Amino acid sequence: MKISKKAITLNVGLVLMGSAVFAQSLSDAKKAIDAEQYQKASSMLKSLVSSKASDGDNYYNLGLVYLKTGYIDSARAVFTKGVTADPKNALNLIGLGEADLLSNNAASAKTNFDKAIELGKKDYQTYLQIGRAYLAQDKPSDDVSKPDFTNALANITKADELDSKDKDADVFLALGDAYALQKKNSEALGPYMRVNDVDPNNRRAKTQIGKMYKESRAFPEGEKELQDVIAADPNYGPAYRELGELYLQWSNFGADKEKAAKGIENYKKYIDLTDKSLESQLRYMTFLFYAKDFKTLQQVASTIQVPANSPKAAVVARMKGWSAYENAQYPQALTDMTDFFAKEKDQSRILANDYLYLGKSQLRAGQDSLALVNISKAVEKDSTNADALAEIAKSYFDAKKYDKSAQIYEKAIKANPNGKGSLYNYYYNALAYYFDYAGKYSAKQNPTKDGLVKADSSIAKVTQLAPDTYDAYLWRARINNLMDDEKDPKGLANPFFEQFIQKVTEKPEVASANGKKLSEAYDSLGGFYYYKDKEKAKEYFNKSIAANPTGTFAPAKLKELNAPAAATKGKK
Known part of the structure; x- marks a missing residue:
C-alpha cells in the first residue's frame, strides 16, 4: 500500500504532539500533588500508567499520591508494579522504602533504598527522593511519626552535590524542608529563597516562608508572603491553609475575633480548592478544634467516610468525641470516646486529650471512679490537665466525701503546683482535710491530725499566693x-x-x-x-x-x- 509523504508527516506530527501531551501531563500531575489536589493527580497518573505502562516515573508518582492520602497498601502495590514495569528505574524502590518507613519498618526501608542506590548512584534524583522519603514521616494529623532528619539531610546534601549546576529547584525545596521541619528557620530561609531563583513560578517555597514567619509570630510579614502567593495563583490551596492557621494563631494573641473568623474563612477555601482528601479533612478538623468552632467540627467529623479498618477511623471517632463534649452532648461524647478507644490499638497514638475527654464524659455520667483513672492518665501525659482532676475532687467535695476529695486535690496540686486553677486547688484541699477531720472527730472516730497539718500547709499557700x-x-x-x-x-x-x-x-x-x-x-x-x-x-x-x-x-x-x-x- 502506498503511503503519501503528507500522511507520514502528519503521523510523525501526531506522535510528537502525543509525546508532548504525556510529558506535560506528568508535570501537571506533579503540580496537582503539590497543590494537594490528590484525586485530580490520581486520575491523571492512572491514565498515564495505562498509556505508558513501561514508564516507572508514572507508577512512582501515583504511589506517592496513595501514600499522601493514607493508603499504604495500595501504594506498595503500585510501586511493586512499577519495579516490574521499569526495573532499571530506582524511584519505585524508593517508594517501597517510604512505605516501609510509614509502616515502621526501617530495616526493610534501608534495604529498598540500598537497592535504589545501586541502580541510580549517579543520579541526584535517587538521593533527593530518598531524602524526601525520610522527611515524609512528618504528618500534621499524627503526633507520633517523626522524620529521620539525619538520613534525610545526608541524602539531600548528596543530591545537591550531584546537581552541581543547581538546575532543579526541588533540591533546594527539600533542603529548606529538612531545616524547617526542625524549626531551624534561619537555615531554611536560604534554600527556600534559592528556589525562586531557579523556578520563579514555584508557589510552595514562598508559602513555606510565610509559614515560618507565622511560627516566629511575625504575623504581618507572614500574611504578606502568603497573600503574594494567592495573588500570583488564586487556586493554590496550601497558601490559604497556612494563611488560615496564621490568622488563628494571630487571634490568640489578642481579642481579635475578626482574625479568627478570617482564619476559618481561609481554611474553608483551602478545603474547597483541594479535593478534600482524608488527610486534608483530618487537618481541617484539628484546625476547627483549636479555632473552637466545635459545632462545625462535629458536622465535619460526622460526614467523613472512613473504612472501618483504616487507622484514620480512630482519628475521626476522636474528633467526634471531643466536639460532642464541647457541644455539651455528654452521652454522645462518652459513646464516641469509647468507640475511639476500641478502634485505636496503638497505645502510643493515644493523646492526653483522649483520656481527658473520656474521663470528663464519664464524670458527667456519674462514673467517678472511671473518670479519675482516665483523667489521671491525661494529667500524666500533660500536667496542664490538672484542672480536670480538680473537677473530680470538687464533685467528691460537694458529695461530702472529703477524704477522697482531699486525696485528689493533692494529685492536682502535685501535677500543676503553680498553674491555672492552682489557687482553688490549695484552698479546697485545705477545706477538704478540715471537714474530713471535723466529721470524724464528731463521730468519735479518733482521727489523726496529719490531715490538719496538710490543710494548714495548703491554706498557707493560698495566703502566700493571694x-x-x-x-x-x-x-x-x-x-x-x-x-x-x-x-x-x-x-x-x-x-x-x-x-x-x-x-x-x-x-x-x-x-x-x-x-x-x-x-x-x-x-x-x-x-x-x-x-x-x-x-x-x-x-x-x-x-x-x-x-x-x-x-x-x-x-x-x-x-x-x-x-x-x-x-x-x-x-x-
Missing part, C-alpha cells in the same frame, strides 16, 4: 484551732485570727460585709483569754458585739466576766 483572700486567714485559724491541744490550748489559731481581723478592718465596707466572721474571730480570741486575761477577753467580746450585734456568745461571756466575784464564786 494575700487579699481574707477567708484564707480565717480558715487557717479554724484549722489551727483543731490542731491545738484541747486540754491545754497554746493559742495556735490566734495569729491567724488577728491577721484576718487586720485584713478585713482595713476597709470599712469590707468589715461591714464580714460582720459575722469578724465576730467569730473576736469570740475565739476572747474565749482563749477568758481564763488568762479577763480584761483582754472583755475587749474582744465588746468588739464582737460591735461587729455583730445579734450574736449571743459574746454578750453571755461578758455577763459572766462582769458578774460580782462572790456571785460568780457562789454560782460556780
Whole structure:
C-alpha cells in the first residue's frame, strides 16, 4: 500500500504532539500533588500508567499520591508494579522504602533504598527522593511519626552535590524542608529563597516562608508572603491553609475575633480548592478544634467516610468525641470516646486529650471512679490537665466525701503546683482535710491530725499566693484551732485570727460585709483569754458585739466576766 509523504508527516506530527501531551501531563500531575489536589493527580497518573505502562516515573508518582492520602497498601502495590514495569528505574524502590518507613519498618526501608542506590548512584534524583522519603514521616494529623532528619539531610546534601549546576529547584525545596521541619528557620530561609531563583513560578517555597514567619509570630510579614502567593495563583490551596492557621494563631494573641473568623474563612477555601482528601479533612478538623468552632467540627467529623479498618477511623471517632463534649452532648461524647478507644490499638497514638475527654464524659455520667483513672492518665501525659482532676475532687467535695476529695486535690496540686486553677486547688484541699477531720472527730472516730497539718500547709499557700483572700486567714485559724491541744490550748489559731481581723478592718465596707466572721474571730480570741486575761477577753467580746450585734456568745461571756466575784464564786 502506498503511503503519501503528507500522511507520514502528519503521523510523525501526531506522535510528537502525543509525546508532548504525556510529558506535560506528568508535570501537571506533579503540580496537582503539590497543590494537594490528590484525586485530580490520581486520575491523571492512572491514565498515564495505562498509556505508558513501561514508564516507572508514572507508577512512582501515583504511589506517592496513595501514600499522601493514607493508603499504604495500595501504594506498595503500585510501586511493586512499577519495579516490574521499569526495573532499571530506582524511584519505585524508593517508594517501597517510604512505605516501609510509614509502616515502621526501617530495616526493610534501608534495604529498598540500598537497592535504589545501586541502580541510580549517579543520579541526584535517587538521593533527593530518598531524602524526601525520610522527611515524609512528618504528618500534621499524627503526633507520633517523626522524620529521620539525619538520613534525610545526608541524602539531600548528596543530591545537591550531584546537581552541581543547581538546575532543579526541588533540591533546594527539600533542603529548606529538612531545616524547617526542625524549626531551624534561619537555615531554611536560604534554600527556600534559592528556589525562586531557579523556578520563579514555584508557589510552595514562598508559602513555606510565610509559614515560618507565622511560627516566629511575625504575623504581618507572614500574611504578606502568603497573600503574594494567592495573588500570583488564586487556586493554590496550601497558601490559604497556612494563611488560615496564621490568622488563628494571630487571634490568640489578642481579642481579635475578626482574625479568627478570617482564619476559618481561609481554611474553608483551602478545603474547597483541594479535593478534600482524608488527610486534608483530618487537618481541617484539628484546625476547627483549636479555632473552637466545635459545632462545625462535629458536622465535619460526622460526614467523613472512613473504612472501618483504616487507622484514620480512630482519628475521626476522636474528633467526634471531643466536639460532642464541647457541644455539651455528654452521652454522645462518652459513646464516641469509647468507640475511639476500641478502634485505636496503638497505645502510643493515644493523646492526653483522649483520656481527658473520656474521663470528663464519664464524670458527667456519674462514673467517678472511671473518670479519675482516665483523667489521671491525661494529667500524666500533660500536667496542664490538672484542672480536670480538680473537677473530680470538687464533685467528691460537694458529695461530702472529703477524704477522697482531699486525696485528689493533692494529685492536682502535685501535677500543676503553680498553674491555672492552682489557687482553688490549695484552698479546697485545705477545706477538704478540715471537714474530713471535723466529721470524724464528731463521730468519735479518733482521727489523726496529719490531715490538719496538710490543710494548714495548703491554706498557707493560698495566703502566700493571694494575700487579699481574707477567708484564707480565717480558715487557717479554724484549722489551727483543731490542731491545738484541747486540754491545754497554746493559742495556735490566734495569729491567724488577728491577721484576718487586720485584713478585713482595713476597709470599712469590707468589715461591714464580714460582720459575722469578724465576730467569730473576736469570740475565739476572747474565749482563749477568758481564763488568762479577763480584761483582754472583755475587749474582744465588746468588739464582737460591735461587729455583730445579734450574736449571743459574746454578750453571755461578758455577763459572766462582769458578774460580782462572790456571785460568780457562789454560782460556780
